[in-house]
Amino acid sequence: DAGVTQSPTHLIKTRGQQVTLRCSPKSGHDTVSWYQQALGQGPQFIFQYYEEEERQRGNFPDRFSGHQFPNYSSELNVNALLLGDSALYLCASSLGTSSGTQYFGPGTRLTVL
Amino acid sequence: AQSVAQPEDQVNVAEGNPLTVKCTYSVSGNPYLFWYVQYPNRGLQFLLKYITGDNLVKGSYGFEAEFNKSQTSFHLKKPSALVSDSALYFCAVRDINAGNMLTFGGGTRLMVKP
Numbered sequence: 001d002a003g004v005t006q007s008p009t010h011l012i013k014t015r016g017q018q019v020t021l022r023c024s025p026k027s028g029h030d031t032v033s034w035y036q037q038a039l040g041q042g043p044q045f046i047f048q049y050y051e052e053e054e055r056q057r058g059n060f061p062d063r064f065s066g067h068q069f070p071n072y073s074s075e076l077n078v079n080a081l082l083l084g085d086s087a088l089y090l091c092a093s094s095l096g097t098s099s100g101t102q103y104f105g106p107g108t109r110l111t112v113l
Numbered sequence: 114a115q116s117v118a119q120p121e122d123q124v125n126v127a128e129g130n131p132l133t134v135k136c137t138y139s140v141s142g143n144p145y146l147f148w149y150v151q152y153p154n155r156g157l158q159f160l161l162k163y164i165t166g167d168n169l170v171k172g173s174y175g176f177e178a179e180f181n182k183s184q185t186s187f188h189l190k191k192p193s194a195l196v197s198d199s200a201l202y203f204c205a206v207r208d209i210n211a212g213n214m215l216t217f218g219g220g221t222r223l224m225v226k227p
Binding site for chain 2: 044045055098105106
């Protein structure tokens with residue numbers, strides 16, 4: 001049973017560029033959440049997708065956007081990258097939007113130069 | 114707003130001794146509480162959760178946690194620590210009246226020495 005997978009593993013971009021990160025949920029899961037984990041900190045909630053719609057959003061600017069596909073996989077897009085966007089981006093999947101446990105992928109390490 | 118506090122940046126314990134990693138939370142409604150563990154350059158692994166029912170929750174790898182509503186705490190415990198338990202531990206809370214987002218504490222590094 002495949003767990004949550006994310007691609008790419010590492011990414012280096014320069015300020016002002018745009019980036020797309022990808023996530024495939026655990027088999028049987030239909031909900032995807034994205035988190036940003038800055039170095040030395042706990043993860044912070046970016047947004048959650050269910051039924052191809054953004055259901056909840058954390059305190060992140062509009063430069064952060066996402067998408068969910070019919071097969072439940074998801075993308076996180078970040079425009080106009082800033083140095084402060086350097087972080088580990090974690091995708092988590094769950095079943096439904098109620099009490100389902102969120103299972104995390106290995107993350108994508110984004111470095112903005 | 115919901116929040117989580119992990120008051121210790123690091124906990125040191127000798128192998129074979131019991132360990133406790135502390136967590137307190139604040140929510141406006143009823144909480145769902147979670148513990149995750151993170152190894153270097155890895156994502157978060159789910160350990161255990163409290164939703165309702167018995168205040169003592171048992172999870173993976175011999176870990177357990179006790180929900181204390183009056184003290185708004187959810188401390189992680191293990192009777193006998195292993196060197197392989199050394200990792201970064203995160204407590205997280207979800208307010209069932211505020212959607213499905215998890216709010217994490219800052220993390221506690223557990224160091225188990227042989």
